[in-house]
Amino acid sequence: MGGTVVLVVAAGRGRRFGGDLPKQYHDLAGRMVLRHTLAAFATNPEIDAVRAVIHPDDRQLYDIAASGLALLEPVSGGASRQDSVRLGLESLADLAPERVLIHDAARPFIDAGTIGRVIAALASNPAALPVVPVADTLKRGLDGFVSDTISRDSLFRAQTPQGFRYTDILSAHKAVIGEELTDDSAVAERAGLAVTLVAGAEDNVKITTAADLERARRLFDGAGEIRTGSGYDVHRFGPGNGVWLCGELVPHQAGLLGHSDADVGLHALTDALLGAISAGDIGHHFPPSEPRWKGAASDQFLAHAASLVAARGGRIVNVDVTLICERPKVGPHRARMVARLAEILKIDQGRISVKATTTEGLGFTGRAEGIASQASASVWLPR
Known part of the structure; x- marks a missing residue:
C-alpha cells in the first residue's frame, strides 16, 4: 500500500474524566468527540487510510461515531495506551504503509495544517512531533513552597498526531513491551530515532477532564466559519446526441468526451466543494486511471464531496455554477438542473444557482469545440 495511515487511539477508559462513558464518546456540538477526530483525518487528502484502536466493549458506540466515514475496520486495544498503539501498528502489517501518524482520540480540534507539517517532516526524518512552546513561567515546588524557577527556553508541550516511518516505530514499540513511556515519541527516542519538532497548534487541545470538555463545547457553541471553494472543468465535444450538464x-x-460521463457542471462543482474543505480535487478521489470510473455518472462524485462536508460537521450554504458554451442552450433546462443539484446535495433549491454564458464566439467554446464550467461553493464549518 505505502502512503500514510493514521492510528486513532480510542481504547482508553478516561479515568481522570470520570463517569461511566469514556470521554471520546461524549457529545461535542451534536457529535461524539471521536467523530470529530475521525472525520478530520478521513476527509484529509494526504491520508490514505484511518484505523481506530478501541476497547472491545465500545464497538456499538464506535459504530455510531464512525457512521458514514471511509475507515479501516477497528481493532481492539490492550491494557495500556502503549499496548494499544503496538497492537494497532501490528494490525497494519498487511498494508505496509510508509508512514503512520498516531493520534489521541480526545484531540478533536486537529487541523489540516498540523497534519501536513507532520507528514512533510517525515520526508527527511524518521519521526516528527508537533509542539507548541511553553508560555507560562515554570516553578518547581517543594513542601508547598517554590523551590526553583525553571527556564522555559527550549521547552515545549507535545501534541499529536506524532508521525513515524512505519517499520521504525513498530520495531521501537516491540522493543519496549512491558515498559511505560509517556508517549510514542518517547518510544522513538528510546530506539535512538531522531525526532524532529514541527509547529503544532494552540487549538489542538486534548480533552482529559470534564472541565476540558466544557471548554471545548464553548469553543464550538456558535463558533464556525464560512469557507469558499472554486472549481473549473472543460470537456471536448465528440460523437453523440446529448450532453450531461448538472445531472x-x-x-x-x-456528446462530450471524458473518462466518466463528462458532466462539466458536476465536475466543477465537486472541485468547488472539495476546495472549500481543503480535501483535494476530484482526480484524487476518483482517479481517471481507475477502470471503475469509466463512463460513471458524475452525481456520485458530487454526492461524495457533499458527504465529506457533512463528515466534517459542516453544511453547504450555497453553490453557483456557470456553464460556458455557445450550444446547447441551457435556459430551457435550468429549472431541472437546479432541482437535480438540490436532490444530490440535499439542500434547498434556493441555495443553488445555475447560469450560462457564451464567449461571443471567442476561444474553444466560441468555436464550438467543447464546453467549460466554473463553480463556487460556500460551506459552514465548525471551528
Whole structure:
C-alpha cells in the first residue's frame, strides 16, 4: 500500500474524566468527540487510510461515531495506551504503509495544517512531533513552597498526531513491551530515532477532564466559519446526441468526451466543494486511471464531496455554477438542473444557482469545440 495511515487511539477508559462513558464518546456540538477526530483525518487528502484502536466493549458506540466515514475496520486495544498503539501498528502489517501518524482520540480540534507539517517532516526524518512552546513561567515546588524557577527556553508541550516511518516505530514499540513511556515519541527516542519538532497548534487541545470538555463545547457553541471553494472543468465535444450538464441529459448534436460521463457542471462543482474543505480535487478521489470510473455518472462524485462536508460537521450554504458554451442552450433546462443539484446535495433549491454564458464566439467554446464550467461553493464549518 505505502502512503500514510493514521492510528486513532480510542481504547482508553478516561479515568481522570470520570463517569461511566469514556470521554471520546461524549457529545461535542451534536457529535461524539471521536467523530470529530475521525472525520478530520478521513476527509484529509494526504491520508490514505484511518484505523481506530478501541476497547472491545465500545464497538456499538464506535459504530455510531464512525457512521458514514471511509475507515479501516477497528481493532481492539490492550491494557495500556502503549499496548494499544503496538497492537494497532501490528494490525497494519498487511498494508505496509510508509508512514503512520498516531493520534489521541480526545484531540478533536486537529487541523489540516498540523497534519501536513507532520507528514512533510517525515520526508527527511524518521519521526516528527508537533509542539507548541511553553508560555507560562515554570516553578518547581517543594513542601508547598517554590523551590526553583525553571527556564522555559527550549521547552515545549507535545501534541499529536506524532508521525513515524512505519517499520521504525513498530520495531521501537516491540522493543519496549512491558515498559511505560509517556508517549510514542518517547518510544522513538528510546530506539535512538531522531525526532524532529514541527509547529503544532494552540487549538489542538486534548480533552482529559470534564472541565476540558466544557471548554471545548464553548469553543464550538456558535463558533464556525464560512469557507469558499472554486472549481473549473472543460470537456471536448465528440460523437453523440446529448450532453450531461448538472445531472441532466440535454439533447445536442454531439456528446462530450471524458473518462466518466463528462458532466462539466458536476465536475466543477465537486472541485468547488472539495476546495472549500481543503480535501483535494476530484482526480484524487476518483482517479481517471481507475477502470471503475469509466463512463460513471458524475452525481456520485458530487454526492461524495457533499458527504465529506457533512463528515466534517459542516453544511453547504450555497453553490453557483456557470456553464460556458455557445450550444446547447441551457435556459430551457435550468429549472431541472437546479432541482437535480438540490436532490444530490440535499439542500434547498434556493441555495443553488445555475447560469450560462457564451464567449461571443471567442476561444474553444466560441468555436464550438467543447464546453467549460466554473463553480463556487460556500460551506459552514465548525471551528
